[in-house]
Amino acid sequence: MTTARIVYASMTGNNEEIAGIVEEAFQDLEIDVETTEISQADAADYQKADICVLVTYTYGEGDMPDEAQDFYDDLLEEDLTGKIYGTCGSGDRFYEGHFCATVDDFDKAFAQTGATKGADSVKVDLAAEADDIANLEAFVQKLVTAATNR
Template structure:
């Protein structure tokens, strides 16, 4: 699931989709307003790519998903969170990435990789981190 205002997280979701497909995974890449938290019940690996709105707020189009995710039981599922932000916002830089990370942990899901936070648009170094993120999630899902 991704939430994207500027297109940066849509791009991140696309990078991850390609990474997972290269690792032999089937991917369902859904924009936040079209996603339902219960969809994660049928997934082996659950990922959220999001931006942070204003001063640390969940994006409006992802708020319902965020609220519903808190009610899910995802015990045994592997999860990862990533997103883009602007370091200009200081302490609020990618705060929503951390918020989703906490909610996933509360669902009983297992963290498969450290969160990836991208400053603005993904560059070559960020793409390498996202590829590694995908690989770690698949390894964790495969019990390695």
């Protein structure tokens, strides 16, 4: 059975909600999924999953959240060859040049681990609305398809 691991960082609750949407989409596709808040997670936990998902926000002008930094550093030490990954998260379009920069940072980090990108990153402006939910569900479908076809 295909398994997924979601790790999320959330300050306002928007990314916790996004993680919940992603989790529900995996469950709808009968994927065994586990979701963990980033300060309670260990990057090595991704070793136990077929699909690795990171949901994060970007702080201020392109800064990684403090609670995500150690996880990020640990992720760079992992060998996730054979795993499928995807990143998503919320940001504020007010910070134009830095909108969801941490989503991109984690995308690059996963690529360095040897994991295979299963879907384009999904970036949400503040809270997820109907279009965002549809995009997140399509994101999950692409990840599952990538994991099934590897």
